Amino acid sequence: MTLNIIEAALDARFGDAPAVAPTPSATIVAEPTPATAAPEPKKVTFLDRVAEGLKHYIPVIPTLPRDKKTVVGAKAATLDPTVVGRWNEDGPDSNSGLVAQAKSGGVWILDCDSSEVREQFEKDTGRAFPDTFSVRSSKGGHRYFRQNEESLKRLKNFSVHRGDKGEFFSVRWDNEYCVGPLSVHPSGVIYTTVSDIDPVEAPSFVIDWVLQQDEKYNHTGVKPAQIPQPQEPFAYIETRQEFEGVDANREGPKIPYGAHDNTLTKIAGKLHWLHPDWSEEQLAEELIAVCEARCINYGSDYRKMCEKIAGSIGKRPVKADAFKEEVEHRAQQAKQAQEEAALQEPEIDDSENIAYPVFPREVMEGTSIYEGLAKPVSEASEKYPELLFMPGVAMLLNSIFGQVHIKLQSLRPNIFLGIVGPYGNFYKSTCCELAHDYFVKMDRAIQFNPKVTKVPDGKIAVVSSVGSPEGFGKHMAAVNCRHAVLYYDELSKFVGKANIENSSFVSDMLGFYESRPFGNLIKAQKDCFAFEPGSYCFSWMWCTTDRKFPGLWSKIPGDHADFDNRLFFLLTPEQPKQGNGRYQDVDTTAGASETQRRIEAAITQKVYDYDDCMGTFIDEALNQFHDARDKTMLQVLSLYFAIDLGRSSIDNDCVDRAYKLVRYRQKTCAYLDPIQAETKDGAVMVQIVREVRRNRGTMRLRDLEHNLDAQGKGSLWDSAIRTLVLNRKRIALRDAIRGGKKQRPAMVYLLKQE
Secondary structure (H helix, E strand, C coil): CCCHHHHHHHHHHHCCCCCCCCCCCCCCCCCCCCCCCCCCCCCCCHHHHHHHHHHCCCCEEEECCCCCCCCCCHHHCECCHHHHHHHHHHCCCCEEEEEECCCCCCEEEEEECCCCHHHHHHHHHCCCCCCCCEEECCCCEEEEEECCHHHHHHCCCEEEECHHHCEEEEEECCCEEEECCCCECCCCCECEEEECCCCEECCHHHHHHHHHHHHHHHCCCCCCCCCCCCCCCCCCCCCCCCCCCCCCCCCCCCECCCCHHHHHHHHHHHHHHHCCCCCHHHHHHHHHHHHHHHECCCCCCHHHHHHHHHHHHHCCCCCCCHHHHHHHHHHHHHHHHHHHHHHCCCCECCCCCCCCCCCCHHHHCCCHHHHHHHHHHHHCCCCCHHHHHHHHHHHHHHHHCCCCEECCCCCCCCCEEEEEECCCCCCHHHHHHHHHHHHHHCCCEEECCCCCCCCCCCCEEEEECCCCHHHHHHHHHHCCCCEEEEEECCHHHHHHHHCCCCCCHHHHHHHHHHCCCEEECCCCHHHCEEECCCCCEEEEEEEEECCCHHHHHHHCCCCCHHHHCCEEEEECCCCCCCCCCCCCCCCCHHHHHHHHHHHHHHHHHCEECECCCCCHHHHHHHCCCCCHHHHHHHHHHHHHHHHHCCCCCECHHHHHHHHHHHHHHHHHHHHHCCCCCCCHHHHHHHHHHHHHHHCCCEEEHHHHHHHCCHHHHCHHHHHHHHHHHHHCCCEEEECCECCCCCCECCEEEEECCC
């Protein structure tokens, strides 16, 4: 019973038996209108759904039940009844996919996603769509056309979008598919056949029109595909015909003078193979019509010429198993081509590949924050020392703001710190909070809450998840606080607030970095506040995951570059640290006392100078950087190391350590490559290219989708992938290879650009 429906579909191709296809035939006279939801037919199986495709010699694949997605890939498409039967056993409820293939005998599909396609086509061309095998979909319809020499040369996979109206139509030319008849859309709509005839070859005016729409809306045009041309002359074979490049339609290309006899003979052979039940008279009549429509300067004896050709070709027998033999031959060719194509990896773009930055841990040695906090906590837990060290550095610099400076310099020591790493196992926020507590122990910070009425002079207020800059400023002014850290354990909380309409959060944060004037002068006196420039230090500290970061950063209003060159991005190591057993709290009181002693000594000293009196070493280091804020950060961090190493001046060792940190910051910024795109689609495309590049130009498709949360991006993801693959030719996808020694998952490649 497994192969009954398949065999019936094949038999129907020769007129030996009726096709087992529960969908009625109809002649298409208008663009298919969107179908209405209807109950799914009972006991309809995958075999029922592929019968129409097989009957019309269209390769098929299974898709998920009530879905368009396939797990086998379009290149697995087949006409082999055994394979189809096995797919039915594995998933009898599967939908079917009818696959386009760019080869002689294959089909290409005009997937109309708008009911306006037909109206626009008739308006532009003054003609009606040619009648061909057609299926009604949930939004419009699918028109199937048999490939010919013109479609193989001129078409390619592409889609046409009309701005806010969405996708107009797409051309599925090779290894793409549409869901077949009797399949069920996720909404419950049933795909139905509305014209049950063999796919016809598309006339030139249809191909001209779809290409004109691509040029009009995509502004690119479709470059002709490179299709191998047949090497052998045409030959009529009783059991298997090869009609490479033969267009038997009346609307086909013109036939030049001198080529009439040869071309019409080929056309007669194809017509005889397609219609073996035609009499010689019927064959001659059609051939005469083709000659009148296409032959240039045909002579007065053209009718006799056509009748002679029809008489000769019409006498040749066509065996009953010709179609099946053709199916087997082409299926074998397709399988071989698919295997060869699947094994061929494209030329990968691995240029500009940026290695994962590694934090220079040697710079921490000897500092009180490392010896008193980062080192003991790290040794007793799964926490990395740099994730404790850098928040401590930011806290110390905030604490000495306005009290310690470099000789003849007006630098304002402040750091914006962002920690990025995988979810869990790295303890990003916990490390920040341990650094905060470390400064609370030395009585240089407090955890701020609404009940605090006054912050002692010089103390840092750690304020979590600030809602608005106005509310924050009002609270800080009310408690006379001039040192604060705006802390977000998740960056998304800040991004959500910054995107509120008319919010000044972003511009105010940029002002905080430079300690610019900050105030809110309004009529309500109780809500007024003002901070003079240089009178305060408000730092910013946040954490997020590597998966969330690209999307969140792209949502920050304004020019991201303003934040990029102010932030010290700290990346967690690539792999979590192996556990040291059960974690126990570490007493860092002694370390906090030593850090406090070094801060007080620095405040007492007030001014630090470079140990190199001629300034040659620091000047050489500064000359390595072009950005002014990199130079500023080098000097600020040099000052930090002098203070926390207990030095009385900024020696070459302090500068060297600071130099390594600034270089690391540059590498992390380049690796993260904070996204700057004008549209949401553009941002997703940048994320995809960057992620594949980080993986040296190739990675598993499943990993890409997981890392960038493809499911959460919905249609934006599909649109970005389609654009990168079809329009920009920036990435390539390869279906999975299952079975045999060369198994491989579905892959994505970053393509080299010319």
